[in-house]
Amino acid sequence: MDPLSTLWETFFDWDAMREALPEMLTVGLPNTLILAVSAALLGSVLGLLLAVAGISRSRWLRWTARVYTDVFRGLPAAATILLIGVGLAPLGMQVWGPDPYPLGILALSLIAAAYIGEIFRSGIQSVEAAQLEGARALGFSWADAMRLVIIPQGIRRVLPAWVNQLIALIKDSSLVYFLGLVASQRELFRIGQDYAATTGNESALLLAGLCYLALTVPLTHVVNWIDRRLRNGRPATGSTEDDDDTASYAATEGDRR
């Protein structure tokens, strides 16, 4: 058997894919989305808090954010998931029972927050100081100026980097299987892996990979579109017949030197 045929039969067995597809779509996809979306939301909120702490005037907040970021960015994702999932399991058992999902989501969120915090911080710090001064001059407090003017601009500037992190998060959601999942909790990768193990054919894993691409590629393009829209704004709807810049200043006409 030539290598190409082997490759084809191992990864492109349409029957194996067809067999795995229903469970992939009804169980794996929803679970992957639950893990990724929950962790993305929680991770982004925590990341924003970390970003603000990282530029805070309080040395203690800055220091805390720095240590957190260094630790959670420096550990392998699998190690963090295991540490959180196993370490906090007794506590989780008391609060919500044996379900490993909440701890999995927590672990993914804590990892994502470390990266997203740095992304948001760099965006916020890229906003010109004059913007803060402009907002403060109107009478906004520092907190309101940050919330209404600086942070929204900063986050818009780093949307592509934020999406990179969301994509990483979607892929990292597959690591939650370390915590032990019952059949109905398996995400895309785990289902592909189980089919591959029982059939000896890897096509279901390739199908799982295609499902990840079906999530990540459109996400990239949607956010790029939003990014362009936010940068350019809507097309101007105002009339173009407003006066020009030379109106009404008769007093000093011809007197400027």
Added chain:
Amino acid sequence: MTAATTTSVSLDVRDVHLAFGPNRVLRGVDLSVPRGATACVIGPSGSGKSTLLRTINRLIEPDRGDVLLDGRSVLGDDPDALRQRVGMVFQQFNLFPHMSVLRNVTLALRRLGKLGADEADAVARAQLELVGLAGKANSRPSQLSGGQQQRVAIARALALRPEVMLFDEATSALDPELVKGVLGVMADLSAAGMTMVVVTHEMGFARQVADTVAFMDRGVVLEAGPPEAVFERAGHPRLRRFLDQVL
């Protein structure tokens, strides 16, 4: 231009000092602007003009001295509340680029002035009308010329009905052909009775519009008086040298 003229107040700056480390930026500045008057502050770069404006609305706290509105010190007031009474326009406009022109003007009206959406919109559109930009309400700042952006910045500051207006080289970043429109709005505002402090390099404007011209150098006001006295009968040698160079 008739907006926000009835509530203007007098402004007094008394012996204001400020240092950044060893660099003494303001060294005892005095400036009096009666209610409804316009003071133009002129002087070389680095003389402390822009810093002086920022100590008036306390974007920078002075080390020493006092700032009074209508004879009452404001250094003990809440600085955020003070800044709603003292509008400021910057050289680089400082409009918020992620918001429409209308929202740039309504943001403070809604959040600080506590106006409802419709009322804030109406006030903002009226202000934009006054600066000739009513039709640009839905545009982004980046879609406007520099002169138009500066007029939006003026409308934004005026919408809060300030009692004093500060202009920090409001035309310095504009192409020459765009300067006239902005100076026109400022001249109209002065004529309408707004108390104003204008840091400017536009000597024609200072001569025509100011009630008082103050010349600053190295953190102090070296000479101040009516424009004709300052421009025609300059007493201080440093002022004469400065005028020789800029006129």
